[in-house]
Amino acid sequence: MASDMNDDMSGEMNTPSERPSGDKKSGPKARSAWAVTRSVWFAMFMREAIGRTMTDRMGWFWMIAEPAMFLLLMIGIRSFIRGDKLIVNAPFIPWMLVGMMGFFLIREGMMQGLGAINANKALFAYRQVHPVDGVFVRNALDGLIRTLIFLLFMLGGLMLGTDFRPDNGFQAIGGWLSLWLFGLGLGLVTSVLGTLVPEVSKIIRMLNMPLLILSGVIMPLNQLPHYLLEYLMLNPIVHGLEYIRHGFFDGYQVVHGTSLTYFWAWTLSSLALGLLMHVRFKERLKSQ
């Protein structure tokens, strides 16, 4: 190996005059902080990707089979009860699939965040790795996998002859990315809370099922009385899901009061809060 390589493996070569604070910035021969972070993300991404897809038995199979089975089950129950004519201006199965995939994107963002720090504990031996890196990388990977699965489902739906083409592609993509970001924001917050206070992770796991129903994934919220809806619309996930559904089905009547501004207010606040918590509790998370 060349001994004159102009790389500082620590990412922290520094002279006191230039580097009074001792933080990660580039010195004369050092990699820049951004370069260090990039290679950390790359390394962690590859590691997570292999861990997610290869180490589990039939990892790929379950990634697709789990939502498919859930979907089939729900469709079975719904059609048994009511039949297919339920949602105004939107076919039921695509309607539910869009909501479900969107909900899972947020839910998994949250759940992946819970385990992200403990799973990467061993890597904090390298000073280049910060707790927040694990959350970012996991969330990105999970989002990518879910995007791929969603596309596969859409393709399958189209081949079966359902109307699965988004009527407003930009809105659909925008909605999907918004949900992804909200999942990241929640993941950042839950990763800190769940690691520092283990009880929180139990509560979040418990919240999953009620949240699925309250967010209008399985049943449309439109038919509920107004006084109930007033409270249900406090849940930001409803807003995001209704927005992406509207992107798919042009004439779809969104629940009254759907506002993307409200959703983005939540997204940005949770992102800001999560990042702040990661800055504040970095040391404690590392030593957990």
Added chain:
Amino acid sequence: MIEIQNLSKRYYHSHYSQSDDHWVLKDINLTIPTGVSVGLVGANGAGKSTLLRLIAGMDTPQKGRVIRHSKVSWPIGLAAGLQSSMTGRQNVKFVARMHGTEYDINSIIERVQDFAEIGSAFDEPIRTYSSGMRSRLNFGLSLAFDFDVYLSDEATAVGDRSFKAKASKAFKDKVGQASLIMVSHGEGILKELCQAGIYLKEGQAYWYDNIHDAIKAYHADSDGPQLDNMTLPALQKLRKERRAVMEDAKLAREAAETLPPREKKPYGDALRAAREALREVREEIQSRQERASRITEDAQGE
């Protein structure tokens, strides 16, 4: 060169912990020069591993800072840096990728494999490894990168003889290019590989230019004061101190009289230890006085 400035570190155990005023390291100022290998000695809990972690940048101090002017490795040791669910090869790949694109992953893998000599276990998850295999892999991994300073936290403690020989040979080969900061209770390997020493005691760090002096200082303290070598006034002073300690222990024991037996026990033990220490000094003084009077008697007899 590594500069350590006003470094202080404490751990917070819990909200109810009574020992929160305990600093593991307190206000340490050191400069570790380039090319000098340093051994860290001290009792268990003196802060050796903590200091090493702080130098590595794994931990953040409450006060002060560490300035690294050179490429410093992660602390090589048992628990460090290997993800147990991944195979050895995947771990090596991870670390190589993390250290940037300048490194060729395949050549790194080859170097690690050559050094670690763990055979087909290289493709098994780390959790199936023995502790010796782990430290071989971790050691080989760190040697595959060209660090200026290697940090070792008992890295060779679990290795067999051939591995220890190999590790020290690897370091001797690196003399001139790289130095070592190591924590070890094996004094042989410290003397073999290190020139200078740092002795950690009660949160303070003492620098010795010679590792032998550091080990000597550590021995002197851990063996306790040598009563035979002390002068009589010093012994009298020690007796007074120990008497005071004993009185305190006695009062504490009496105050603890109402406690249940299990909680009373430590006070009783402390009192017994204090009494024993006082008796020791007293006997030493007595024997010296007898010796002295015998000498004077002999002198008078003549």
